[in-house]
Amino acid sequence: MPGHSAPLSTRRRRVVVAGAWVALALLGAGSFVGGAAFASAQPEAAVAPTVSAVPTPAPTATGPVIERRPQPTAAAAPTIVRTCSVDALASAGGLGTFQGTIREASTGSILFDRAGDQFSRTASVMKVLTSAAALAVLGPDHRVTTTVVRGATPGEVVLVGGGDVTLASGSSNIYNDSASMSDLANQVKAAWAADSSTAGSAITAITLDASLFSGETWQSSWNRIEQTEGSTAEVTALMVDGDRANPSADTSPRGDDPVARAGAAFRSALGSLASGARLAEGSAAAGAGALGSVQSAPVSTMVQEAVLRSDNTEAEMLARLTAIALGAGSSFSALQAAIPAALHDAYGLDPTGLVIVDGSGLSDDDAVSARYITLLMDKVNAREGSLGVLLDGLPVADQTGTLSYRFTGANSVVDGKVMAKTGSIDSGNMLAGVVHAADGSVLTFAFFALGSQLGSGREALDALTVGVYECGNALSNG
Template sequence: MINRLKYYNLIFITVLAASVPSIKVNAMYGHEKMTQQINQLINNEPALKGAIAGISIRSASDGKIIYGHQGDIRLRPASNMKLLTAAAALTILGEDHTFTTEIHTDGLVKKKTLHGNLYLKGKGDPTLLQSDFDKMAEDIQKRGIKKIKGNLVGDDSWYDNVRYSLDLPWSDETTHYGAQISALTASPTRDFDSGSVKVLVQPGTKKGDKPIVKITPKTNYLKINNHAVTVPEDGKKDITIEREHARNIITIEGTIPTKAKTEKEWIGVWEPTRYAVSLLNQSLTEHGIQVTGKLKTGLVPDTARILTTHQSMPLSELLVPFMKLSNNVHAEILIKEMGRVVKGEGSWEKGLSVLKNEITKYGVNPNTLVLRDGSGVSHVDLIPANQLTQLLFAVQKEKWFPSYLHSLPVAGESEKMVGGTLRNRMKDPLVRGKVYAKTGTISTVSSISGYVKTKSGQTLIFSILLNNLMDDSKGKKVEDLLITILANQ
């Protein structure tokens, strides 16, 4: 990769030294050389043999396409789909939009006992943490309630009950990025991987010990079957952490050496609504409040009254973990939220209809797209590269654009919530900190679209969609080379 960069840099420097001192001519000549460099790369790169590359490059100042290669061909965008979802959400919901979680009751309090049910109603908040349930329990405790003589009921009816998008691969069912979508869910950490738990496996102190397993948040909603074994320091590390289909049973198998690093995995839970209810029940117990009834799912009755509410962070802040870390669940929740707000139904069908309508405002032609979800996890989603650069050009005029731009991963910036999925890429000073772009990866697909500040001080908009790759990691190296060529202009 370094040798290739030196080669393309040498071409650029040679051309620059020979060019005449006219700004207009230099700009035109630079684009011609850029075209030559990009064509040579995509025609000779082994990783692209048998693959399809859709490339679109525009001027950020006037939107004119200055380079295109199959830019009108519909290709799988992977998580570049989130660029459309975020733009539509900012337009429809607004930067200040928050998600509310409510606790209702249909009973009365007598002698520190609530005679009736307690209802936990979710309205889509993907950021609920154990600490938020603790705060709700504290609010109930302050009302003098020590016992709830009734059931604890979770209400997720704000959205429909379809848990998975149309084309989610069955193999993603147990993963955090394939977690079920519910209007009532919870996250393990401030990365906000909604509907999942974080599992840590540490070696025991000596050979033959069972590894130490820690789960975040601490919960008995899932059962852990630990069949793994600690082996000597020079032994093989071979740990698997898997959840059974349709069950909240996590099985850990394999070997881990005595001084090995902690093995980490994020696992999507089965039925996130009940998961959230169980976390609230746990918080109530820890605050000295006993629930005598069952943990259930159901609807808040019209006669119930609100005891307390919790508000999420605003959408402008949620965009950071959503886009920087490419959170699929956030994308699908935003799709359903747009459907609920505009058409009164929190479903993929209604939400995608709203999205398609909104993006036309940015010059995107919906008739060129195939949209099946909000995250890009589907292998049926199809978007031409030229449509993505058109979107990225048009949104620059929106008042919410600073939040949109801020949410994009930044090349080579090591801080997780700055660099995001680009924190370990393009660390060369030529591009580090100068590329704001959304990455995408699904099997056989790699993509990246965004903005790059060039050596000459202009900003270019780009979209690179690579499909039918044998190795998507090699596709990312090609992307980095292409963007480096752009940065050199």
């Protein structure tokens, strides 16, 4: 309040502050006097010349060094725990003698293997190898040509087979986009009438040239029941309807002379122009003038038909044409050189140990390992080269082709998730393809049930495949 002195604590603070200022002033004066006295005491010689001085950096304060704990450059990938087993399913009695391999498709890592390095008969799984080789050598756009040329004698024409077993005797047959004998005959009739030297005259002889294929027309290890019951035909370069008695039926009895049947179909299509023409086998003369030609559907279409429907005759055609294109020959024996070489050169697959005696897999003498097939299936799944054509043609579980009636009931969990080639012969059942598993992983597999029965073998293979689907990438080899 006015008229009162400041409190004691306040006066003490003022005294302390004033004392501090006095001390600072005395220190400053002492420093100045001391500095002057020091300078006056130095000899004159020690006085440095006047130069522009480089300032010395002030010392940096230091403290204790803190060591950082080492840090990982990247987070460690989670470890896959493989504890899911299909061993019991792979040991089922219905499988007979089992051989099989399962791979993780993107890495090629083997997740499961039982005698997968053994080379065994394949049944129709062989068509996967044949188709892959044909796509690599012939190409997906290649078409097979059937031609008619003038013969060496008056009134003669030569029907030259190019290997097209899908050629229709009439306007159509079971094969997609097949060429027709009717179209070929119409071309010949038009050309015959347009030539003044033949117009108005009849065709008196039809020579049938099937010389493109050589050697035996029936593989000696095949069972003739396949012909009489209708699953395959003699292998010839000139044929109609796959030599089926019923062109629109998948399975239909085949004859013992496909070339003669093709000749008869051509003569019939020519109508009155050649109603009395003589049929005989022979060869076209080099440089003979063309009277007409037709082309098959592309190889891409025929490959998909061969694997979807498991068409043995179509597969044999593709195998033989592949061998011819490679210069390996035109007989059954040429396939041993051609198919392994094509798969090695196109896809880098080691041919060691492969035994290829046919293109369809009907023979017990074929020998391929499950590991080899899964390596090829990895490439099919990746659509390497033109193999996407093959992938898209594989039968789909409970939906298409030879799998349309399998994986039913409790096994229907894999509907649309398994794409695979089936195989069944008297000595076993096989299945190989791609599984899109429940956990999102993609696995390739090849299973051989050697010595199994048709019904029980297929059921056991289906159950094993469902187990693989459920395990996915957690599949254990134990």
